Amino acid sequence: MKCVLIRHGKTAGNLAGRYIGCRTDEPLCPEGIAQLREGRYPAVERVFASPLRRCRETARLLYPAMEMEIVEDFRECDFGAFEGLSYADLNGRADYQAWLDSGGEAPFPGGESKAEFSRRCVRAFAACVARAGVSSAAFVVHGGTIMAILEKYARPPGTYYDFQVGNGQGYALDLPEGRYRKLNGR
Incomplete structure (x- = not known):
């Protein structure tokens, strides 16, 4: 099965460097x-998406004629106390330094945790692949979701952060081969 893993388009929080x-x-x-409209994305037979608005809007822009299936466990990581804060906001905080360390x-x-988030995303992805019933599907999700999926399935293997x-x-x-390549979306 060809799985097209797409990170949602930019948001104001992304532009501001915030944990969203x-x-x-x-x-x-x-x-x-505008960036999404300029990009080129492969045609697929089915679309899965995170429930968050930024992913749903991205899926509608890229695959307007297709119905999307919302997958709750594809939602972004829970950043807890860091939610909505920028790297500059967090600089110097002991809890942030401990997390970085x-x-x-x-x-x-x-x-x-990254482990909890990754388990959730990989489990949801495996379930979608098992029930997809098609030869190609798009997964319009978050950067971390893509990183977790590729850390599990990509061959040759890489670490979570290799797939940013x-x-x-x-x-x-x-x-099932695990071959992967970067898309030429902008």
């Missing part, structure tokens, strides 16, 4: 909409 997780349901910004492995204060991707960008992943 599952607690903030913001829309795409005009720049994000953990290599991003510790749970966000009052939120999820910009807004409106993504990967094509062929299953």
Whole structure:
């Protein structure tokens, strides 16, 4: 199955360098909409999306004639106490430094750990693939969701952070082989 993994378009929070997780349901910004309209994305037979507005709007822009299936467990990570704050806002805070020192492995204060988030996303992805019944599907999700999926399925393998991707960008992943390539979306 060809799985097209696409990160949602830009939001105001992305432009401001803020942690925008599952607690903030913001829309795409005009720049994000324009970027998506300029990109090129593969045709697919089915569309799955995170329930958050930025992903639903992205899916509607990229695949306007297709019905999307909302997958609750594709929602963004819970950034807890860091939600809505920028890197500059957090600079110098002991809890932020402790999280950085953990290599991003510790749970966000009052939120999820990377391991919890990854398990949730990978489980949801596996369930979607199992029931898709098609040879190609788009998954319009969040950057961390893509990173978790590729850390699990990509061959050759890589680490979670090896698969960072910009807004409106993504990967094509062929299953069950695990071959992947970057998309040429802008």
